[in-house]
Amino acid sequence: MIVAFLNQKGGVGKTTLALHLAGEWARQGLRVTLIDADPQGSALDWSEQRAREGSPRLFGIIGLARDTLHREAPELARGADHVVIDGPPRIAGLMRSALLAADLALIPVQPSPFDGWASGEMLKLLSEARIFRPQLAARFALNRCGARTIIARETAESLAEDDPPVLASRIGQRVVFADAAQSGRLVSEIDERGPAAREITRFAAEVGRFG
Template identity: 80%
Template sequence: MIVALLNQKGGVGKTTLALHLAGEWARRGKRVTLVDADPQGSALDWSQQRSRSGAPRVFGVVGLARDTLHREAPELARDADHVVIDGPPRVAGLMRSALLAADLVLIPVQPSPLDGWASAEMLALLAEARIYRPQLAARFVLNRCGARTIIARDTAETLADHDPPVLAATIGQRVLFATAAQSGQLACEFDDDGLAAREIAALASEIERLRVGTATS
């Protein structure tokens, strides 16, 4: 399965989610490759920091920030159970290529009306991609949610009737994710049973239950 994390809006946590989903699936014994398709190269930086710290390699990270991604990602998928694409913000050609490469598009949004409005351009690109890939599945992911905040609840309720719908699993606003990113590690390596690790595990499990390939939305 090729999962692309995409949003035209920057700063929504695409790289954090991509790294942690890849790490969670690797923990479960899956062969995983993460594709850094963001010209900023944040996932590659994380991988290099991890290597410098002497931490063991848990999944492969390759840089493919070019608009031939839809032709190259399927080749990577032949040797992996999951390919996770950390997509670019505001690069239309790269975004279109990532959409055409993916089996499932995850659109991370923060619990804010502004994030919903900012997703409009992303949804237009998704609709365009579905002309060529009508079975392309997509879901919103609520990320950086404050605990039990009214705005998070309202955002989830708004997206519940949306196309694409929102996943039930949500990811909290946790300092541990930033700490992990800076050190080339994963949240579960700091606290295997902490809230951050459990949230990522729930998200990974929900994605796997989608049975992508037969879904129509």
Template identity: 65%
Template sequence: MIVALLNQKGGVGKTTLALHLAGRWAGKGRRVTLVDADPQGSALDWSEARAASNGARRFGVIGLARETLHRELPALAADVDHLIIDGAPRTTGLARSALLAADVVLVPATPSPLDGWASAEMLQLIEEARVFRPDLVARLVLNRCASGTVIARETAAALEAHDPPLLNSRIGQRVIFAQAASTGSLVDELDPGCLAAAEIAALASEVEALQP
């Protein structure tokens, strides 16, 4: 199963979700590789921080920020249960290649009036990809939701009948995600019983059920 996290808008939490989905599935005994397709290399930075702190390796992270993902990733996917692509913002060629490679694409969005619900360009790229990949599964996921806020409720309500549909899972805006990122950790390692870990577990289960 190849899962791509993509949005042409930056700052929506693609890397955080990609790392934590990988960690959740690896923690369940799955073979997982995360492909850092962002030239900024944030997932690779996290992996280096983890190695520096002698953290146990849960899953592999490789850098592959080029527009040939759709040709290169099928061979990598054959050796794992889950291949996760952490996409780059504002890089149309990379996004197109990732969409052609993926089975499932997740479009993270924050409930902000400035962000809207997703970049219009990203949704257009999904429609283009479906010409070649009519079986491509696409979903929006609300990330960095401040609990109980009006804007979060209004955003979710506005997206109920949208295409791509909105996942039921929501990821809160929690300090523990930043703490995990700075230390090469995952939230379930810092606090297995925290709300963030429960939210990631729910998201991973919902995404896994989307497998074509």
């Protein structure tokens, strides 16, 4: 299965979710390749930091920030159980290519009405892609949710009425994700039994059911 994390809006946590989904699947013994399709190369930076820290390699990361992604990703998928694409913000050509490559598009949003409004252009691209890939599945993914906040609940209820709907699993706003990004680690490697690690496990299980 090829899963693409995409949103026109930056700063919604695409890279964090992509790395942790790939990492969780790899920890389960699956063969995973992550494609860094963001010209900023944040996933590649994370991988380099991981190597500097001497942490073991969990999955392969390939930089592929070009609009031929839909032609190249299926070839990469032949050698893996799953391919995860960390998509770019605000580059329509690259996003179209990632959508054409994907089996599942995940649109991370934060619990804010502004993120909901900003996803309009993303949904237009999704509709265009479904002309060529009618089987393309898509879901919103609620990320950086404050604990038990009213706005998180209201955002989830609002997105539940949309197409695409929202995943049931949510990822909290936790400092450990920033620590993981800086050290080239996963939250499960920092605190295996902590709430962030449990959220990622539930998230990966829900996404995995699409495969």
